[in-house]
Amino acid sequence: MDSSPSLPQAYNSQQKVAFEEEKPLPAMMDRTSLTNTYWFSASIILGALVAGIILGPIVVLYTKQNALPLVPSGVILLWSGTIATVPQDWAICDGTQGTPDLRDRFILGSGSNAQYSPTQTGGSSSQTANITVDDTTLTTAQMPSHSHGGSTSIEDSPTIYYDVN
Numbered sequence: 001m002d003s004s005p006s007l008p009q010a011y012n013s014q015q016k017v018a019f020e021e022e023k024p025l026p027a028m029m030d031r032t033s034l035t036n037t038y039w040f041s042a043s044i045i046l047g048a049l050v051a052g053i054i055l056g057p058i059v060v061l062y063t064k065q066n067a068l069p070l071v072p073s074g075v076i077l078l079w080s081g082t083i084a085t086v087p088q089d090w091a092i093c094d095g096t097q098g099t100p101d102l103r104d105r106f107i108l109g110s111g112s113n114a115q116y117s118p119t120q121t122g123g124s125s126s127q128t129a130n131i132t133v134d135d136t137t138l139t140t141a142q143m144p145s146h147s148h149g150g151s152t153s154i155e156d157s158p159t160i161y162y163d164v165n
Contacts (some may be wrong), residue, residue, distance in 0.1 A: 074099075076107065 095101030131138045
């Protein structure tokens with residue numbers, strides 16, 4: 001008995017549309033390897049009211065089983081979980097197994113007009129500054145405890161308030 005789920009259904013202004021299994025897949029995927037192996041559930045939401053905000057059309061795709069071969073080798077993805085639950089055949093970008101060491105790092109984009117080129121590693125995780133008063137450079141221990149506050153906002157976005165110690 002085949003235990004694979006039936007194809008999901010989606011609804012639009014024409015009432016009912018079935019997802020078709022035979023739609024062309026991207027060229028990087030081998031169509032012959034997909035027979036009864038990869039299951040998906042999908043939702044198409046034409047509009048939703050969440051906390052008083054109207055969300056536009058969205059499509060959500062969830063993998064149910066064995067979708068790892070659909071991710072090309074070498075792709076770096078965000079993933080949530082514990083080290084113990086890393087999917088089989090995945091590698092953590094910790095500098096081992098031929099991966100870059102991205103511990104304590106954040107991936108950012110590059111390009112012709114970007115600040116960083118593809119081979120750059122970005123900046124430091126901490127900053128230092130020298131404070132000089134009357135020709136004496138102060139150490140951290142010599143500076144009194146204090147804080148600074150501020151705020152920032154972008155048009156049509158909430159204002160963000162922060163403190164700097």
